[in-house]
Amino acid sequence: MEGKGQGIATRDAYGEALLELGKKRAEVVVLDADLSGSTKTGKFAKAFPERFYNLGVSEQDLIGTASGLSLTGKLPFASTFAVFETGRAWEQIRQTVCYSNLNVKLVATHSGITVGEDGASHQAIEDVALMRVLPNMTVIVPSDGNETRQVVNVISDYRGPVYVRLGRTKVLDVMPDDYEFKIGKAYIFNIGKDANIVAMGIMVSMAIEAARVLKRDGIDTGVVNMSTVKPLDTKTLLKASRACKLIVTAEEHSIIGGLGGAVSEFLSENYPVKIRRIGLMDDFGCSGPPEELLKFYGLTPENIVKTIKEVLT
Amino acid sequence: MKSDITTRDIDFLKEKARIIRIEILKMLTEAGSGHTGGSLSTADIVTALYFYKMRHKPKDPKWRERDRFILSKGHAAPVLYAALALSGYFDKSLLNTLRKLGSPLQGHPCSKMLQGVEISTGSLGQGLSIANGIAIGLKLDGLASRVYCLLGDGETQEGQVWEAAMTAAHYRLDNLCAIIDNNGLQIDGYCSDVMCIEPIVDKWEAFGWYVIDINGHDMEAIVNAFNEAETVKNKPTMIVARTVKGKGVSFFEGKVQYHGITPTREELERALKELGGDGG
Ligand SMILES: Cc1ncc(C[n+]2csc(CCOP(=O)(O)OP(=O)(O)O)c2C)c(N)n1
Ligand SMILES: [Mg+2]
Numbered sequence: 357m358e359g360k361g362q363g364i365a366t367r368d369a370y371g372e373a374l375l376e377l378g379k380k381r382a383e384v385v386v387l388d389a390d391l392s393g394s395t396k397t398g399k400f401a402k403a404f405p406e407r408f409y410n411l412g413v414s415e416q417d418l419i420g421t422a423s424g425l426s427l428t429g430k431l432p433f434a435s436t437f438a439v440f441e442t443g444r445a446w447e448q449i450r451q452t453v454c455y456s457n458l459n460v461k462l463v464a465t466h467s468g469i470t471v472g473e474d475g476a477s478h479q480a481i482e483d484v485a486l487m488r489v490l491p492n493m494t495v496i497v498p499s500d501g502n503e504t505r506q507v508v509n510v511i512s513d514y515r516g517p518v519y520v521r522l523g524r525t526k527v528l529d530v531m532p533d534d535y536e537f538k539i540g541k542a543y544i545f546n547i548g549k550d551a552n553i554v555a556m557g558i559m560v561s562m563a564i565e566a567a568r569v570l571k572r573d574g575i576d577t578g579v580v581n582m583s584t585v586k587p588l589d590t591k592t593l594l595k596a597s598r599a600c601k602l603i604v605t606a607e608e609h610s611i612i613g614g615l616g617g618a619v620s621e622f623l624s625e626n627y628p629v630k631i632r633r634i635g636l637m638d639d640f641g642c643s644g645p646p647e648e649l650l651k652f653y654g655l656t657p658e659n660i661v662k663t664i665k666e667v668l669t
Numbered sequence: 670m671k672s673d674i675t676t677r678d679i680d681f682l683k684e685k686a687r688i689i690r691i692e693i694l695k696m697l698t699e700a701g702s703g704h705t706g707g708s709l710s711t712a713d714i715v716t717a718l719y720f721y722k723m724r725h726k727p728k729d730p731k732w733r734e735r736d737r738f739i740l741s742k743g744h745a746a747p748v749l750y751a752a753l754a755l756s757g758y759f760d761k762s763l764l765n766t767l768r769k770l771g772s773p774l775q776g777h778p779c780s781k782m783l784q785g786v787e788i789s790t791g792s793l794g795q796g797l798s799i800a801n802g803i804a805i806g807l808k809l810d811g812l813a814s815r816v817y818c819l820l821g822d823g824e825t826q827e828g829q830v831w832e833a834a835m836t837a838a839h840y841r842l843d844n845l846c847a848i849i850d851n852n853g854l855q856i857d858g859y860c861s862d863v864m865c866i867e868p869i870v871d872k873w874e875a876f877g878w879y880v881i882d883i884n885g886h887d888m889e890a891i892v893n894a895f896n897e898a899e900t901v902k903n904k905p906t907m908i909v910a911r912t913v914k915g916k917g918v919s920f921f922e923g924k925v926q927y928h929g930i931t932p933t934r935e936e937l938e939r940a941l942k943e944l945g946g947d948g949g
Binding site: 388390391392393394398410411412413414415416417439440443444472473474475476477478642643644645648649652 | 700701702703743768769770771772774775776777779789790791792793794823824826827828855856857860863864
């Protein structure tokens, strides 16, 4: 059970999948806020200029315009950086998109600290919390290119608001070729008897590596890719929890309100078990190369291993 | 508007601006990422502020009576860092640490980490509101300090900028002078193609501002505009500075792709030659 090697950034997979979707479905429209080169919606824009709308640097207007388009039966995908999409336009998303349960797809890139050198102002570490708290919202965090492509297709067949969280940097391919993404269905790599790591996004490949090391050291550890953070796959979560002594969540996000928050909320009420959360420890990110930042903030297989050993040995 | 500034003063400022451009290019090359075009387009304006107009004390960054500068277009951090270093806020050698892990010179300015930065910016559209608040506060305290706020032209597409535009006029913030770096470009292309912001002078006038329209690379015009702004009563002033993105390096000038990429070593060599050699 290992990562299958260097893949592409999830934002690149999004750009490709969106282009394909545009060819298949005439109702797809794409909106961006002056970042189409970075979010990769530029590919769609080039192929379908009449179905692409650049709103300029105005994220609140981006969400409102996408909402209006959805009211005319179009299928809007609105993209910008995660921090600006969920932060600047949060109340527009709440009032217009979620309250009215509009069929708007919010696909944001540059989430987490792997944004790198741009620093804290551009690193969304609270977007999952901000979106998860909204009624009617579905929240998805794909782990690799394959999963991202599938997510784009699956959400286009789903009616209602969806937030998809993508990244800037290349990630390892982790999902098997025959994997099929379903909203609300976690993927079990394996279930461990000692500990299970529930991860999302780039942390899935790190969880896999950590589990490999732990197994070598005699600690049977499983890995679950919880790519849908909302609705949470509580069935899988219960199964993993009942099987082991410790649940560890791993996310490139604040430990408050994101995956760790969702898992803790559910398990504390339904199956109290030891939990450790790995993520940003109530701290902002900072500038630096993505690899160095991951180490600096403890988003590494080594830190997952250390955390599990501290509790279990 | 005539000022008592001499040709020698203007020459001094031009030389400072030249060195600031050199420092911008050197630190960006060293960092390997960052915003080249929008830093260079503001070099003359920021030079005039830090080396002519603003009252500030680099050794006493929190001096109560200082004038304030808010870099609303935070991605132009290198121009601010160069101005702060050359003013003496910190050692010039720090410029080489831009964007590296642990450096106080974050990709976008961070007031918690660096002396002289009034407020962290980088998420566009927020600076003018902050400048308004400071301007109101200074008036409440009876201080004569002035507030300067630098915005990008693409940045003015943010709704909050226009909320702030109303506020400044409503509260007659004549101790506030904003500047738009009107370089005509944003990330996805020309502002006129992405989201038209014209007629820019008429818009700000309609919002109740006193507008001065200048060539943002003509040092004498810049200095005169800042002096003129100081004489305006009961209104905030907007200086629409017509600039060229990437100004000072011929092969960066007016090119949209040089928004967010940095010079290669070879480009740095050529750029330094164009700028008349490494003065720093
Ligand atoms: C709220 C927000 N949205 C998007 C961005 C990403 N961004 C950084 S610079 C920029 C373009 C800004 O254009 P302009 O204000 O004209 O800057 P300049 O040409 O002076 O570099 C964008 C969209 C951001 N920093 N903040
Ligand atoms: Mg511009």
